[in-house]
Amino acid sequence: MMPGGLEHERNYSMASGKCYLEGYGSCAGGISREHYISRNILEFGSTGKAVKIGGLPWQPPSTMQAIGLSSLAAPILCQHHNKSLKPMDTQAGRxxxxxxxIDKVPAKVSAITYVHGPTFERWMLKVFCGLAACGHFNNGFIPREWKEILVGGAWPAFWGAYFPLGFGPVTVSDGLSFETKVHPETREIKAVKFYFFGLHVNLCFGIPGGDYSGQMRWGIRQPRRINFLNEPQCKTIDLMWAGGSGEEVTYVRTGSTNSGPDYLKYFPYDDSA
Structure with a gap:
């Protein structure tokens, strides 16, 4: 048992060609070369053979770099588990x-678009399990709890996706990056900050630091909707969280960046105040 109560199992996928979900449902079909960041995401955000990625341990801090698509694949899942997790890739791609x-052609976007938030939430966990399986994070360890959630188990209390509020302007842009928050004593990963094509989401495993009274500083957990307000238009993404907070996160357009005429800034605010 590791400090903090999480049971860890060393993952030997890269060395031995094993599926990192072995023992969590049936393995079948042999090992596939899995893009641990979903291929549909990589291809959409790529320039053909490379995609902008940031936050990997060997990259300079706060730097986005073009990385070849082929280098982001590894033999870490069997074909059966790989196929069973595909719906997560589909929702993340959507x-x-x-x-x-919404950024580039808002007139072509419906007023309300439905994306299955619980599946996207598990997709974020899938990405990080893949990164850990390849040894990029957590020294190759994947907690048992992460694997159980990935194959359909319930999220423990306070775990899951949090959408931050009031942290200043954000830029809608291409690319994907990560930032980990580690417990200062146990060195366990307690949260991963995802920057998903401009959208910031914290994936928390409990509350970093254990301060549950201050959990709102990590954002709204499992909000029902995300609104993008560009007056007089408002585009809404309904995340379909039946058991979530029921709250909404709203981004208000404030201007454009120098990156190009189609990149918009939105400011998140709590409209319930």
Missing amino acids: LMRVLNS
């Missing part, structure tokens, strides 16, 4: 395309 369209 959210990415909607964000891109």
Whole structure:
């Protein structure tokens, strides 16, 4: 048992060609070369053979770099588990395309678009399990709890996706990056900050630091909707969280960046105040 109560199992996928979900449902079909960041995401955000990625351990801090698509694949899942997790890739791809369209061609976006938030939430966990399986994070360890959630188990209390509020302007842009928050004593990963094509989401495993009274500083957990307000238009992504907070996160357009005429800034605010 590791400090903090999480049971860890060393993952030997890269060394031995094993599926990192072995023992969590049936393995079948042999090992596939899995893009641990979903291929549909990579291809959409790529320039053909490379995609902008940031936050990997060997990259300079706060730097986005073009990385070849072929280098982001590894033999870490069997074909059966790989196929069973594909719906997560589909929902993440749907959210990415909607964000891109809201940015670049808002007139073609419906007033309300439905994306299955619980599946996207598990997709974020899938990405990080893949990164850990390849040894990029957590020294190759994947907690048992992460694997159980990935194959359909319930999220423990306070775990899951949090959408931040009031952290200043954000830029809608291409690319994907990560930032980990580690417990200062146990060195366990307690949260991963995802920057998903401009959308910031915290994936928390409990509350970093254990301060549950201050959990709102990590954002709204599992909000019902995300609104993008560009007056007089408002585009809404309904995340379909039946058991979530029921709250909404709203981004208000404030201007454009120098990156190009189609990149918009939105400011998140709590409209319930």
